[in-house]
Amino acid sequence: xxxxxxxxxxxxxxxxxxxxxxxxxxxxxxxxxxxxxxxxxxxxxxxxxxxxxxxxxxxxxxxxxxxxxxxxxxxxxxxxxxxxxxxxxxxxxxxxxxxxxxxxxxxxxxxxxxxxxxxxxxxxxxxxxxxxxxxxxxxxxxxxxxxxxxxxxxxxxxxxxxxxxxxxxxxxxxxxxxxxxxxxxxxxxxxxxxxxxxxxxxxxxxxxxxxxxxxxxxxxxxxxxxxxxxxxxxxxxxxxxxxxxxxxxxxxxxxxxxxxxxxxxxxxxxxxxxxxxxxxxxxxxxxxxxxxxxxxxxxxxxxxxx
Amino acid sequence: xxxxxxxxxxxxxxxxxxxxxxxxxxxxxxxxxxxxxxxxxxxxxxxxxxxxxxxxxxxxxxxxxxxxxxxxxxxxxxxxxxxxxxxxxxxxxxxxxxxxxxxxxxxxxxxxxxxxxxxxxxxxxxxxxxxxxxxxxxxxxxxxxxxxxxxxxxxxxxxxxxxxxxxxxxxxxxxxxxxxxxxxxxxxxxxxxxxxxxxxxxxxxxxxxxxxxxxxxxxxxxxxxxxxxxxxxxxxxxxxxxxxxxxxxxxxxxxxxxxxxxxxxxxxxxxxxxxxxxxxxxxxxxxxxxxxxxxxxxxxxxxxxx
Amino acid sequence: xxxxxxxxxxxxxxxxxxxxxxxxxxxxxxxxxxxxxxxxxxxxxxxxxxxxxxxxxxxxxxxxxxxxxxxxxxxxxxxxxxxxxxxxxxxxxxxxxxxxxxxxxxxxxxxxxxxxxxxxxxxxxxxxxxxxxxxxxxxxxxxxxxxxxxxxxxxxxxxxxxxxxxxxxxxxxxxxxxxxxxxxxxxxxxxxxxxxxxxxxxxxxxxxxxxxxxxxxxxxxxxxxxxxxxxxxxxxxxxxxxxxxxxxxxxxxxxxxxxxxxxxxxxxxxxxxxxxxxxxxxxxxxxxxxxxxxxxxxxxxxxxxx
Numbered sequence: 001x002x003x004x005x006x007x008x009x010x011x012x013x014x015x016x017x018x019x020x021x022x023x024x025x026x027x028x029x030x031x032x033x034x035x036x037x038x039x040x041x042x043x044x045x046x047x048x049x050x051x052x053x054x055x056x057x058x059x060x061x062x063x064x065x066x067x068x069x070x071x072x073x074x075x076x077x078x079x080x081x082x083x084x085x086x087x088x089x090x091x092x093x094x095x096x097x098x099x100x101x102x103x104x105x106x107x108x109x110x111x112x113x114x115x116x117x118x119x120x121x122x123x124x125x126x127x128x129x130x131x132x133x134x135x136x137x138x139x140x141x142x143x144x145x146x147x148x149x150x151x152x153x154x155x156x157x158x159x160x161x162x163x164x165x166x167x168x169x170x171x172x173x174x175x176x177x178x179x180x181x182x183x184x185x186x187x188x189x190x191x192x193x194x195x196x197x198x199x200x201x202x203x204x205x206x207x208x209x210x211x212x213x214x215x216x217x218x219x220x221x222x223x224x225x226x227x228x229x230x231x232x233x234x235x236x237x238x239x240x241x242x243x244x245x246x247x248x249x250x251x252x253x254x255x256x257x258x259x260x261x262x263x264x265x266x267x268x269x270x271x272x273x274x275x276x277x278x279x280x281x282x283x284x285x286x287x288x289x290x291x292x293x294x295x296x297x298x299x300x301x302x303x304x305x306x
Numbered sequence: 307x308x309x310x311x312x313x314x315x316x317x318x319x320x321x322x323x324x325x326x327x328x329x330x331x332x333x334x335x336x337x338x339x340x341x342x343x344x345x346x347x348x349x350x351x352x353x354x355x356x357x358x359x360x361x362x363x364x365x366x367x368x369x370x371x372x373x374x375x376x377x378x379x380x381x382x383x384x385x386x387x388x389x390x391x392x393x394x395x396x397x398x399x400x401x402x403x404x405x406x407x408x409x410x411x412x413x414x415x416x417x418x419x420x421x422x423x424x425x426x427x428x429x430x431x432x433x434x435x436x437x438x439x440x441x442x443x444x445x446x447x448x449x450x451x452x453x454x455x456x457x458x459x460x461x462x463x464x465x466x467x468x469x470x471x472x473x474x475x476x477x478x479x480x481x482x483x484x485x486x487x488x489x490x491x492x493x494x495x496x497x498x499x500x501x502x503x504x505x506x507x508x509x510x511x512x513x514x515x516x517x518x519x520x521x522x523x524x525x526x527x528x529x530x531x532x533x534x535x536x537x538x539x540x541x542x543x544x545x546x547x548x549x550x551x552x553x554x555x556x557x558x559x560x561x562x563x564x565x566x567x568x569x570x571x572x573x574x575x576x577x578x579x580x581x582x583x584x585x586x587x588x589x590x591x592x593x594x595x596x597x598x599x600x601x602x603x604x605x606x607x608x609x610x611x612x
Numbered sequence: 613x614x615x616x617x618x619x620x621x622x623x624x625x626x627x628x629x630x631x632x633x634x635x636x637x638x639x640x641x642x643x644x645x646x647x648x649x650x651x652x653x654x655x656x657x658x659x660x661x662x663x664x665x666x667x668x669x670x671x672x673x674x675x676x677x678x679x680x681x682x683x684x685x686x687x688x689x690x691x692x693x694x695x696x697x698x699x700x701x702x703x704x705x706x707x708x709x710x711x712x713x714x715x716x717x718x719x720x721x722x723x724x725x726x727x728x729x730x731x732x733x734x735x736x737x738x739x740x741x742x743x744x745x746x747x748x749x750x751x752x753x754x755x756x757x758x759x760x761x762x763x764x765x766x767x768x769x770x771x772x773x774x775x776x777x778x779x780x781x782x783x784x785x786x787x788x789x790x791x792x793x794x795x796x797x798x799x800x801x802x803x804x805x806x807x808x809x810x811x812x813x814x815x816x817x818x819x820x821x822x823x824x825x826x827x828x829x830x831x832x833x834x835x836x837x838x839x840x841x842x843x844x845x846x847x848x849x850x851x852x853x854x855x856x857x858x859x860x861x862x863x864x865x866x867x868x869x870x871x872x873x874x875x876x877x878x879x880x881x882x883x884x885x886x887x888x889x890x891x892x893x894x895x896x897x898x899x900x901x902x903x904x905x906x907x908x909x910x911x912x913x914x915x916x917x918x
Contacts, residue, residue, distance in 0.1 A: 036348030042648030044677055046670070052390070054380065055400055058352070061378045062404035065350055072673045074666065074687065075380065084664070084842070086878035089885075094667055094877060097900040098674035230390070265400060266392035273395075288403040342654030358696070360686065361706055364658070367684045368710035371656055381686065536696070571706060572698035579701075594709040 004303035007116040009125045011134045011170045012199075016177040023142050025296035025305060026289070033066050033292055039304045040069035046099035047073030048091065049126070050106045055265060055287065056126050056135070060103045063294035067304075072098060089118045096121045101302060104128075122301045130164045130231055135297060136264055137170035139290045144221055146289065147260045147282055152179040157215050159185035159245050160225035160270060162192040164232070167264040168225055169196050176200040183215050184208045187241045190227070212245050216255045222247070224263045224270050248272035252280060262286055310609035313422040315431040317440045317476045318505075322483040329448050331602035331611060332595070339372050339598055345610045346375035352405035353379030354397065355432070356412045361571060361593065362432050362441070366409045369600035373610075378404060395424045402427045407608060410434075428607045436470040436537055441603060442570055443476035445596045450527055452595065453566045453588055458485040463521050465491040465551050466531035466576060468498040470538070473570040474531055475502050482506040489521050490514045493547045496533065518551050522561045528553070530569045530576050554578035558586060568592055616915035619728040621737045623746045623782045624811075628789040635754050637908035637917060638901070645678050645904055651916045652681035658711035659685030660703065661738070662718045667877060667899065668738050668747070672715045675906035679916075684710060701730045708733045713914060716740075734913045742776045742843055747909060748876055749782035751902045756833055758901065759872045759894055764791040769827050771797035771857050772837035772882060774804040776844070779876040780837055781808050788812040795827050796820045799853045802839065824857050828867045834859070836875045836882050860884035864892060874898055 001018055014022075032039070045064040047057050053075070061071040073095075088106070092115045095102060104115050105126040112125030112132070127133045145151050156175060162168050162184055172192065175182060182204055184192050191208060200206055209215060216222070224247055232238040246269060247261065263271060263283040275281050299305040307324055320328075338345070351370040353363050359381070367377040379401075394412070398421045401408060410421050411432040418431030418438070433439045451457050462481060468474050468490055478498065481488060488510055490498050497514060506512055515521060522528070530553055538544040552575060553567065569577060569589040581587050605611040613630055626634075644651070657676040659669050665687070673683040685707075700718070704727045707714060716727050717738040724737030724744070739745045757763050768787060774780050774796055784804065787794060794816055796804050803820060812818055821827060828834070836859055844850040858881060859873065875883060875895040887893050911917040 042678075044674060054392075054397065058378055058380075058401065058404045062350060065376045065378070066348075070376075070677045070682075071378075072670055072677070072683075074670075084838070084840075084878050085880045086666075090878060091666065093896050094899050095670065097896070097903060098670045226390070228390075266390050266396060268391045284399050284403070287400050291403060360698075360703065364684055364686075364707065364710045368656060371682045371684070372654075376682075377684075532696070534696075572696050572702060574697045590705050590709070593706050597709060 003300035005122055006301055007112075007123045008134055008297060008301065009112040009116050009123060009128075010132050011137050011173040019138070019141065019174065019177060022138055022293070022296055022300065023145055025300055026138070026142050026292040028305070029292040029295040029299075033295060036066055036068070038068035039299055040064065040067040040302060043069040043101070043302055044099040045069060045071045045073075045298065046095045046102045047071055047075070047126070048095055048102055048104045049073065049075050050077045051127065052076065053105055053127070055290070056105065057103075059287070059290040060124075060126065060294050060298075062291050063298055066291065067295055067299060069298070088114060092118045092123075101298065124297060124301070127166055130166050131169060133166040133170045135294060136167045136290075137174040138297070139286060139293045140167070140171050140223065140262060140264070141174055142293050143262060143282060143286045143289045144260065147285070148220065151175075154220040155181045155183070155218050156221040156223065157183040157185055157219045158223045158225070159212060161190045161227045161231075162186040162225070163190045164228050165225045168192065171223065172196055172200050176203040178204075180204055182206045183219070185212050185215055185245065186210065187244050189237055190241060213254065216251065219259060220256065221260045221262065222255070224261065224267070226263075226266065226268055226270055243269060246270055246272060247275055249274050249278075252278065255280070309606035311428055312607055313418075313429045314440055314603060314607065315418040315422050315429060315434075316438050317443050317479040325444070325447065325480065325483060328444055328599070328602055328606065329451055331606055332444070332448050332598045334611070335598040335601040335605075339601060342372055342374070344374035345605055346370065346373040346608060349375040349407070349608055350405040351375060351377045351379075351604065352401045352408045353377055353381070353432075354401055354408055354410045355379065355381050356383045357433065358382065359411055359433070361596070362409075362411065365593070365596045366430075366432065366600050366604075368597050369604055372597065373601055373605060375604070394420060398424045398429075407604065430603060430607070433472055436472050437475060439472040439476045441600060442473045442596075443480040444603070445592060445599045446473070446477050446529065446568060446570070447480055448599050449568060449588060449592045449595045450566065453591070454526065457481075460526040461487045461489070461524050462527040462529065463489040463491055463525045464529045464531070465518060467496045467533045467537075468492040468531070469496045470534050471531045474498065477529065478502055478506050482509040484510075486510055488512045489525070491518050491521055491551070492516065493550050495543055496547060519560065522557065525565060526562065527566045527568060528561070530567065530573070532569075532573055532576055549575060552576055552578065553581055555580050555584075558584065561586070615912035617734055618913055619724075619735045620746055620909060620913065621724040621728050621735060621740075622744050623749050623785040631750070631753065631786065631789060634750055634905070634908055634912065635757055637912060638750070638754050638904040640917070641904040641907040641911075645907060648678055648680070650680035651911055652676065652679040652914060655681040655713070655914055656711040657681060657683045657685075657910065658707045658714045659683055659687070659738075660707055660714055660716045661685065661687050662689045662723075663739065664688065665717055665739070667902070668717065669715075671899070671902040672736075672738065672906050672910075674903050675910055678903065679907055679911060681910070700726060704730045704735075713910065736909060736913070739778055742778050743781060745778040745782045747906060748779045748902075749786040750909070751898060751905045752779070752783050752835070752874060752876070753786055754905050755874060755894060755898045755901045756872065759897070760832065763787075766832040767793045767795070767830050768833040768835065769795040769797055769831045770835045770837070771824060773802045773839045773843075774798040774837070775802045776840050777837045780804065783835065784808055784812050788815040790816075792816055794818045795831070797824050797827055797857070798822065799856050801849055802853060825866065828863065831871060832868065833872045833874060834867070836873060836879070838875075838878065838880055838882055855881060858882055858884065859887055861886050861890070864890065867892070
């Protein structure tokens with residue numbers, strides 16, 4: 001199992017053994033995150049973000065700083081050479097001269113893979129279009145394992161926008177390595193992409209439904225997603241499904257007591273603020289875990305841990 | 307007197323003894339600022355700026371770096387999750403996972419206090435609406451003390467926009483701890499808020515006037531402010547008062563020789579460039595002192611100095 | 613020869629001896645760039661960029677980090693005090709309190725010189741209007757010397773936008789210190805500025821032509837530039853010359869085998885992607901060298917190397 005120098009562009013490039021090793025490494029990072037370290041002293045991460053992000057960008061930066069490295073980059077394409085017409089391949093072949101590793105967020109699917117083809121240094125996909133967000137999937141797995149003590153054997157439901165949500169695609173692939181039962185809850189127009197469904201159906205039992213209520217009672221982990229206005233080609237379509245599922249205290253009355261609620265954030269109104277204080281709410285722990293997992297990935301890919 | 311872990315959201319939360327301690331700590335930072343240090347090695351400041359700022363943001367970053375720490379964050383809400391509809395409480399509960407302390411600038415009054423309620427880590431108010439800018443007030447006090455050798459006993463005039471200027475509110479509160487005489491010079495439409503006036507009138511002699519000339523001869527410290535176009539609800543109102551007070555060499559002819567002129571900057575035309583070279587002009591020293599005071603605040607709140 | 617504390621605003625302020633010393637120092641930086649160092653530990657660079665840039669800003673940041681220093685600043689004037697009406701002199705006299713050195717990019721010619729007049733700390737011109745980009749010229753010279761083993765004796769052609777391209781002006785001045793033959797290839801409307809031509813004609817043989825083909829066979833170094841849409845006052849004029857020169861594999865058939873192709877990047881379509889894989893293409897090496905040269909400049913001006 002070799003991580004040094006590898007690109008992290010898609011969940012599909014990993015084996016279960018490798019994923020478990022990433023989760024194990026993230027656990028090792030817990031005390032390091034609290035105290036800081038010099039593991040990546042002198043190393044530079046370039047955050048190349050062509051789309052808005054608070055969470056992922058700052059999470060990568062915090063991870064790099066906690067390992068003793070540094071981060072440079074841009075948070076938006078407006079003030080870059082891209083505005084002058086530069087293509088992604090050239091941007092990558094430029095930025096790789098400034099850094100040891102690149103975290104790339106891009107609105108187009110396939111962007112991270114294209115970048116990885118051109119780059120001499122490792123590329124981490126920090127979100128590409130509606131397609132993939134592999135580091136978030138590792139964060140989600142880590143959080144499930146931490147909260148539940150295991151992943152195998154769980155009943156997990158993904159709800160909301162399963163079509164445009166890139167975290168959902170990566171997570172669904174990732175979960176299919178484990179021995180779980182998956183329920184996909186979404187309105188008809190936001191059902192998961194057929195190619196994702198087919199890929200995971202061969203590996204784990206999957207059911208699709210529009211009915212959240214029926215699903216709740218059996219579920220161990222409820223993964224809620226925002227219905228992403230900005231990804232809808234047709235805003236009338238958005239208006240129809242906006243707010244269709246909302247988790248509040250009333251919803252929780254019908255669930256298992258030890259339910260774990262996750263959300264990749266940001267959330268708008270799909271989880272009521274009253275839920276935040278319940279022990280079921282684990283979405284801010286997810287944010288905390290995000291730093292640990294990204295520390296693990298950076299340290300593995302840059303070869304400072306094995 | 308305990309600073310570790312405290313929020314700095316309002317001048318009103320501090321006693322005179324505490325303020326004096328902050329000023330004393332800022333003085334200790336002078337040689338450290340010149341040489342650098344590792345006092346905050348491994349610590350991360352998150353600058354969360356929802357409004358434009360050069361000075362305050364870079365001042366906090368420089369302060370953190372000079373103490374051996376690091377800074378992350380955003381300089382504008384455009385490229386953040388806020389654009390996706392995230393509320394401030396969620397942004398704070400996210401960012402606190404990436405940092406040890408947050409400096410927050412926000413266009414709404416009360417934002418810093420709300421943030422402090424939700425955050426587990428200390429919040430420093432780096433400007434909230436037209437209401438408060440406590441770190442600037444500490445900088446102003448430090449500069450007065452450094453230039454004059456004392457604060458007690460001085461005649462201080464605040465001029466310009468006393469209504470929308472958040473630095474003015476924080477400074478007026480801060481000055482009311484000292485034994486000074488305060489004159490407030492502004493056009494009628496920009497008089498200081500009544501609640502600020504009432505709060506400080508109980509503690510120090512305060513007079514209000516529209517006439518700058520009469521005030522000048524008695525004044526030891528002249529605190530000039532920009533009339534802030536961007537805070538006027540009605541731009542016609544702005545046009546009426548724009549440029550109403552302007553300090554130039556002719557103005558200085560009628561003042562005390564050892565007058566100290568301060569300005570929180572940026573300035574537009576309320577102080578003529580010809581004044582910059584006079585010994586009275588201390589506004590760029592204020593900028594320099596800003597780093598020292600913010601170093602003191604960061605070190606105190608993060609517990610690396612007592 | 614003294615570099616400590618100097619401004620780097622124009623190529624014309626340097627002697628050949630000094631330029632050679634900068635190139636020699638850049639060479640010393642090669643192993644340091646690979647391993648990192650603490651030469652500038654505790655030092656802060658402020659990147660003050662009033663215009664879009666990926667390359668130059670990140671190149672300076674990477675250079676500073678590889679020397680153990682830190683970088684702060686802004687990548688765009690939108691979220692700064694400039695938006696509130698602050699003038700450049702005030703911005704500089706503010707930012708100099710946060711940093712040890714400033715790299716300034718500004719849309720106006722003369723901006724770097726103005727900044728240097730007001731600043732107490734060194735200013736590096738990171739591009740001022742269509743006028744000067746001295747650090748890029750040093751990068752270009754370093755790349756030529758590295759690729760060719762020398763600069764003297766070469767036949768060098770600059771092609772494309774020689775009128776608005778600031779890198780061209782700085783490079784033409786820089787090359788005139790060496791014993792080279794210069795050919796300037798451009799459409800009539802984009803001929804090099806007369807004052808630049810006159811200045812260099814006294815020192816080296818210069819010919820102007822619109823005909824790229826005839827030039828190619830004799831050329832050792834082909835310096836290609838982008839025709840910069842954003843600098844044309846008249847977009848109809850841009851449309852006429854857009855795409856007028858394009859280097860592709862067919863073009864290369866008529867050149868010397870050991871031709872070196874340079875480009876300051878970003879490129880649009882003036883060099884076909886098929887050229888990237890040829891040994892003649894050295895424009896991504898230029899990017900790599902950019903970090904070395906900026907490391908040299910920062911270390912020299914901040915006095916940590918002689």
